[in-house]
Amino acid sequence: MPLKFSPSLFEVNNLRFERRGNLVLKNGTFQILPGEYCAIIGPNGGGKTTLVRLLLGLEKATSGEIRLFGCNQKRFRDWNRIGYVPQRSALIDETFPATVREVVAMGRYPKRGILSFESDEDKAAIDKAMVLMGVSDLSSRLIGNLSGGQRQRVMIARALASNPDVLIVDEPNTGVDVESQHRFYELLRTLNKTDKLSILFITHDIGVIAEDITRVLFVNQSILVSRNPAEMVTCDEMSRLYGNPSHVICHNH
Amino acid sequence: MLEMLGYPFMQNAFIAGLMIAVLSSLSGSFIVLRRYSLLSETLAHVSLVGVAIGLLLGMSPLWMAVAASLFASWLIEYLRSVHGMYSDSVLALFLSGSLALAIVIVSLAGSFNASLFSYLFGSILSVSNEDLWVMGIAGSLSVALLLAFFKELYFIAFDEDVARAGGIRVTLLNFMLVSIIAVIIALSIRVVGTLLIGALMVIPPVAAIRFGIGFYPTTLLSMGIALVSVVIGLSASYLFSLPSGAAIVLCLLVIFIIALVINRR
Numbered sequence: 001m002p003l004k005f006s007p008s009l010f011e012v013n014n015l016r017f018e019r020r021g022n023l024v025l026k027n028g029t030f031q032i033l034p035g036e037y038c039a040i041i042g043p044n045g046g047g048k049t050t051l052v053r054l055l056l057g058l059e060k061a062t063s064g065e066i067r068l069f070g071c072n073q074k075r076f077r078d079w080n081r082i083g084y085v086p087q088r089s090a091l092i093d094e095t096f097p098a099t100v101r102e103v104v105a106m107g108r109y110p111k112r113g114i115l116s117f118e119s120d121e122d123k124a125a126i127d128k129a130m131v132l133m134g135v136s137d138l139s140s141r142l143i144g145n146l147s148g149g150q151r152q153r154v155m156i157a158r159a160l161a162s163n164p165d166v167l168i169v170d171e172p173n174t175g176v177d178v179e180s181q182h183r184f185y186e187l188l189r190t191l192n193k194t195d196k197l198s199i200l201f202i203t204h205d206i207g208v209i210a211e212d213i214t215r216v217l218f219v220n221q222s223i224l225v226s227r228n229p230a231e232m233v234t235c236d237e238m239s240r241l242y243g244n245p246s247h248v249i250c251h252n253h
Numbered sequence: 254m255l256e257m258l259g260y261p262f263m264q265n266a267f268i269a270g271l272m273i274a275v276l277s278s279l280s281g282s283f284i285v286l287r288r289y290s291l292l293s294e295t296l297a298h299v300s301l302v303g304v305a306i307g308l309l310l311g312m313s314p315l316w317m318a319v320a321a322s323l324f325a326s327w328l329i330e331y332l333r334s335v336h337g338m339y340s341d342s343v344l345a346l347f348l349s350g351s352l353a354l355a356i357v358i359v360s361l362a363g364s365f366n367a368s369l370f371s372y373l374f375g376s377i378l379s380v381s382n383e384d385l386w387v388m389g390i391a392g393s394l395s396v397a398l399l400l401a402f403f404k405e406l407y408f409i410a411f412d413e414d415v416a417r418a419g420g421i422r423v424t425l426l427n428f429m430l431v432s433i434i435a436v437i438i439a440l441s442i443r444v445v446g447t448l449l450i451g452a453l454m455v456i457p458p459v460a461a462i463r464f465g466i467g468f469y470p471t472t473l474l475s476m477g478i479a480l481v482s483v484v485i486g487l488s489a490s491y492l493f494s495l496p497s498g499a500a501i502v503l504c505l506l507v508i509f510i511i512a513l514v515i516n517r518r
Binding site for chain 2: 022056057058077078079080082086092095096097101102103106107109110112114115140142145158162185202
């Protein structure tokens with residue numbers, strides 16, 4: 001039973017989603033608590049991105065209930081408490097006339113009123129996010145002129161600029177080299193452990209973050225929740241999920 | 254050369270031209286970045302249907318053009334955003350459909366071909382004081398709305414999904430933007446012409462983007478290009494007895510080619 005005054009970041013009950021009559025997701029009942037580092041895993045086409053889009057209100061659930069920060073999604077207005085880095089966000093139009101700073105500043109737009117100029121608070125939040133992601137020295141460069149890894153960091157800086165309570169990152173390592181990937185995982189760990197930022201992370205590289213995560217959502221049309229870290233990434237579970245024999249190798253950072 | 258500014262018709266032409274330059278380049282930046290450039294061309298053709306209906310029924314062609322353009326812009330945006338149709342397909346549908354409808358209406362009536370012809374190419378040199386007032390009021394409102402929601406429209410142009418996830422009212426703002434563009438185009442075709450307004454809306458931002466600068470400087474540069482083209486185009490029109498709309502567009506093209514040569518990459 002859902003709690004009346006839920007401390008959850010996300011609380012999902014009996015979520016079901018169909019697209020043009022085809023079932024995409026069912027049995028969605030789970031909650032994610034503040035401070036958690038939650039991995040969303042599953043095969044391609046299993047519904048991971050759809051689940052995130054449902055949480056963000058970008059898709060409308062066929063049935064079921066989604067509560068954000070204890071508030072029904074339909075009445076929820078504090079969207080800037082959620083930072084979102086979508087899938088393939090680094091693959092942007094190379095000619096788009098936007099500097100790195102302009103892109104990071106977008107993260108503050110939902111907080112600002114109409115016809116408003118950047119406040120000192122806005123400037124400080126933008127600078128802090130850029131420093132954190134190591135993109136300050138790229139400030140005046142055009143986003144289209146950056147490498148895939150640099151663009152990825154800019155997009156995360158944009159998400160962090162709103163000072164969110166939770167960061168949702170959807171398969172961010174497409175087209176990014178291995179070294180940048182490891183720096184990225186390290187950064188997520190720091191954000192979660194040191195800055196107490198909750199993280200929802202769609203990934204296939206479960207082994208790399210296995211030591212950090214507190215919860216796993218297995219998504220393959222159905223949503224299975226695993227809470228106990230010890231049972232999160234067993235080979236049996238992975239094999240069942242992906243439909244092939246799978247092995248999990250945990251990396252030491 | 255400055256003597257031309259002593260003539261009231263040239264004063265009106267310059268005021269109208271400069272207003273349209275600001276309006277079209279400001280709103281044009283957003284449609285170019287969203288790969289929606291043909292929207293201006295399409296709505297210009299739809300406006301022509303409004304003009305034809307207005308002339309046929311003896312109603313104000315200007316306001317009928319505004320009504321037709323607004324209605325079409327909402328339908329286009331509805332089909333794109335709600336039904337998920339490809340933007341270019343929807344625009345192609347309306348572009349050819351509206352032109353066909355305009356031709357049918359013209360052939361049915363037959364008596365106002367000459368009037369309609371002036372809307373195809375515009376007549377900036379016969380802008381009345383009343384035209385200026387209408388453009389001034391509608392234009393001021395459009396600029397106010399564009400500036401008020403400038404950063405939100407920029408965010409949407411860059412990443413519609415993330416803007417929506419951040420709580421920005423994307424659907425409402427998209428409808429607002431196409432409505433503003435519909436009104437600007439309908440009011441401008443009298444002056445610049447159906448066949449040329451698209452160029453004034455698209456070429457300045459396309460040329461400015463070549464310089465590889467941020468969005469805000471790009472928008473200002475785009476506005477500067479449009480203003481300079483209007484001034485040079487109108488002056489050339491006066492000095493060499495050229496059609497004003499065509500002179501402005503040719504000037505825009507020259508600036509675009511210069512931008513292309515300077516910024517080869």
